[in-house]
Amino acid sequence: MTNSAPFTACQYGADxxxxxxxxxISNYNESVYVNFVDPLGEVSALMRIGNRPxxxxxxxxxxxxxxxGRIALRAGRxxxxxxxxxxxxxxxxxxxxPTRTLEVNYRNTVALIDTPSLLAERGRQALKNAPSLECEIALTFEASVPLFTIAxxxxxxxxxxQIATDHYEQFGHVSGTVRVGSTTWTVDKATSFRDHSWGPREWASYNGEWLAAWLADGTAITAYGEIEPTGERASGGVVVTPDGVFHPIREYTVYTDYAGEATYSGRNTAVITADxxxxxxxxxxxxxxxxxxQRTADRAARMGQMSVRYAGGQGGWGIAEFLRPLTPPAR
Known part of the structure; x- marks a missing residue:
């Protein structure tokens, strides 16, 4: 039996x-994204579709x-x-x-890549030379909090x-199976995050960081930080505590010297101030x-994507990104 009431805490509902x-809109993009992290099975995933009609x-x-440390990847148009x-x-x-349940299915091949750093400058070659394995994904996303926005x-x-003019997000859990070659992982209520955005998108305009994290006590976090052309930093996002309360993020500071390199040997260290x-x-x-x-006609940006495990009193796990403009554009 379905619940007809929209599960939302913002202006966006079932429609x-x-x-x-x-x-x-010449650079219109309508994008849906789902990720998950299963710390027990030590597997995580991000899955995204963008329509650019x-x-x-x-x-x-x-x-x-x-x-x-290996990844399995398919990316294409x-x-x-x-x-x-x-x-x-x-x-x-x-x-x-709507607002509650998604089905995520994939059936195609993936490239099994032992050295992800090769993707930075030789992405097509790395994908072409990597072993190709059959992959099947069958997951159900179930929302744990209502739809929300960061603005x-x-x-x-x-x-x-300029990444999207309309956008909402949601935390939840996914269950199902993931198969790569002859190995199958059963995923049971793994922590998950999804979003939906639409409007103009200019990938290479972004200079900052993003994070989706889940702490050991059940806290969920989505955080954004952007370095403006003036050098000032803009922050946003929410912390959702185990009691279901949304706490807007006022400052999200990431301590890193990452500037777009193919590798990064540091840690993902951040301080978050939320109401x-x-x-x-x-x-x-x-x-x-x-x-x-990510490339556009005249610009390029490096998106360093990470799976992260947190230490100490805020133990947990997450998926994060550092995004930096590249000048001149990479070829």
């Missing part, structure tokens, strides 16, 4: 779960982090001028019960980057570091 009219294609990413569903490259993300107007980031909570200090070891390059 927002549908696709939207590109309205002639006015640019004539859709794009998909399936990235699995596996025990031992295919021609598409429609914006009626999220299905491409063998990946489909479908809303089954009242739904802006995707707290700063000036009504003591200061949170998150200090994490990086289990996987995956450098992805």
């Amino acid at each position: 927002a779960e549908l696709t939207h009219d590109p309205a002639g 006015t640019m004539g294609y859709s794009e998909a990413t399936v990235q699995l982090t596996l025990p031992g 295919e021609p598409n001028e429609t914006n009626d569903r999220w299905a491409t490259q063998g990946l489909e993300i479908a809303v089954k019960e 009242e107007d739904g802006d995707c980031t707290p700063g000036s980057s 009504g909570l003591p200061t949170l200090v998150l200090d994490g070891s990086i289990n996987h570091f995956v450098p992805v390059t």
Whole structure:
């Protein structure tokens, strides 16, 4: 039996779960994203589809982090001028019960990559030379908190980057199976985060950090930090405590010297100040570091994606990103 009442704490409800009219926006992007971390099975994943109908294609990413530092990856585009569903490259993300339940399915191959740093400058070559394995993913996302935004107007980031004009997020859990080659992981209520955004997107405009984290006590965090052209820092996000209360983030400071390199040997260390909570200090070891390059016609940015395990009193785990502009654009 389904619950017809929308599960939302913001201006977006069941209707927002549908696709939207590109309205002639030349760099329009409508994106759905789901991740999960299973600390017991030591596997995590991020899965994303972006429709760019006015640019004539859709794009998909399936990235699995596996025990031992390896990753399994598929990332690509295919021609598409429609914006009626999220299905491409063998990946489909479908809303089954708006604001509450998603189905995530994937059936295609993935490249098994032992050295993710090769993706930074030689991504196509690394994917071509890596062993190709059959992959099947069948997961159900179930929301644990209502839909929420990090800004009242739904802006995707707290700063000036052009990433989306409408955007909402949600924490939940996923259950199902993930198979890579002959190995299958059963996922049982693994911590998960998803979002949906639409509007103009300019990947290379962003300079900052992002984090989705789950602490051992049940606290969930999504945090954004952006370095403005003036050098000032804009912060946003929320901390959701185990009692279900949302605490807006006022400051998210990341201590790193990362500048877009192919590798990073430091830690993921951040301090978060949120309304009504003591200061949170998150200090994490990086289990996987995956450098992805996003390009537009005249610019490029390096997105360093990480799986993180936190130490000390704020023990937990997360998926994080450092995103830095590259000048001149990488070739």
